[in-house]
Amino acid sequence: MTNIAIFGANGRMGKVLCEAALISTGTELAAAYVRDQHDLIGSQVQHFINQGKTDIAFSTEMVIADDVDVAIDFTLPEGMLAHLDFAVANNIPMVIGTTGLSEAQMQRLFEAAKHIPIVFARNFSVGVNLLLDLVQTAATKFGDDADIEIFEAHHRHKIDAPSGTALAIGEAIAEAKGWDHDQVAVYDRSQSEQAKSQKEIGYSVLRAGDIVGEHTAYFALMGERLELTHKASSRMTFARGAVRAAKWVQNKHPGFYSMREVLELGK
Known part of the structure; x- marks a missing residue:
C-alpha cells in the first residue's frame, strides 16, 4: 500500500x-x-x-x-x-x-x-507521454522536409503559455532532430517579415472556457499533413x-x- x-x-x-x-x-x-x-x-x-x-x-x-x-x-x-x-x-x-x-x-x-x-513531468497523462514517443518517430522519419507546428488549448485560468506539455512536445521533437530547442522555438511571428524556416518549431496558444487540455503536433509537407493530437476531457x-x-x-x-x-x- x-x-x-x-x-x-x-x-x-x-x-x-x-x-x-x-x-x-x-x-x-x-x-x-x-x-x-x-x-x-x-x-x-x-x-x-x-x-x-x-x-x-x-x-x-x-x-x-x-x-x-x-x-x-x-x-x-x-x-x-x-x-x-x-x-x-x-x-x-x-x-x-x-x-x-x-x-x-x-x-x-x-x-x-x-x-x-x-x-x-509536465504532463502525467499516459497518452501524452506516448505522444512524446510518437512525435520523435515522426520527426525522424520526415527528415527536414516537414514544417513543424505545435498547437495547445487550455482553460482560461491557466497562466503559463505555451503550456509545459506543449514545450515538452517541442523539446522531444528538437531532441530527435538534433536541434537546440531554444534556438528553433518560435512563439510570436507578429513582427516577422520572413517566410517560415523548416528549421523551426512554432507554437500557438488558446485560452478559453473550461478546456482541460488539448495538444496537437503538426508535420506538414507539400500535399500531405500528419497531425498527432491528444485531448484530455478530465x-x-x-x-x-x-x-x-x-x-x-x-x-x-x-x-x-x-x-x-x-x-x-x-x-
Whole structure:
C-alpha cells in the first residue's frame, strides 16, 4: 500500500488528486495539505470531493503525517519549492507536476533529487507521454522536409503559455532532430517579415472556457499533413498518472525520474 500526501489539496487539481489516491488500487490518502492558516484546516476532505471515502481532514503543510510514503505536488513554483525543501528534510519521495519553472527552479529539483527520488513531468497523462514517443518517430522519419507546428488549448485560468506539455512536445521533437530547442522555438511571428524556416518549431496558444487540455503536433509537407493530437476531457487523466508515478517511486533510490521510466518507454 502506498500512502500519499497531496500538497495544494484545496485546488482544482488537488481535489482530483485526493480522489485518485482514494480510488486507485494499492493507494490511500494519508494527508491533504493546504497553506498554513487556511480556512479549510480541520475541515473534512470528504465534503469537497466527488469520489472516494476518507476520514482525513485538511491540515497545514508543515506537519507531515507519520505514515506518508510519497507526496504529490501540482502547486505553483514558489510553493512547490518550499514543499520540496520540506520533503528533503523529511526524506519523502515526491511526484511533481508543477509547470512554468525557471532554469534556476529546475536546478533546485536536480539538487533535491540527490537526496530523495523525484518523478517530474509536465504532463502525467499516459497518452501524452506516448505522444512524446510518437512525435520523435515522426520527426525522424520526415527528415527536414516537414514544417513543424505545435498547437495547445487550455482553460482560461491557466497562466503559463505555451503550456509545459506543449514545450515538452517541442523539446522531444528538437531532441530527435538534433536541434537546440531554444534556438528553433518560435512563439510570436507578429513582427516577422520572413517566410517560415523548416528549421523551426512554432507554437500557438488558446485560452478559453473550461478546456482541460488539448495538444496537437503538426508535420506538414507539400500535399500531405500528419497531425498527432491528444485531448484530455478530465483532470482525472493526469491525477491517475501521478498516482501511478507515486506507487512506482515509493522505494526508488534518490534520483530525477520522468514518466518515461514509470511507463518503461523506450525499452
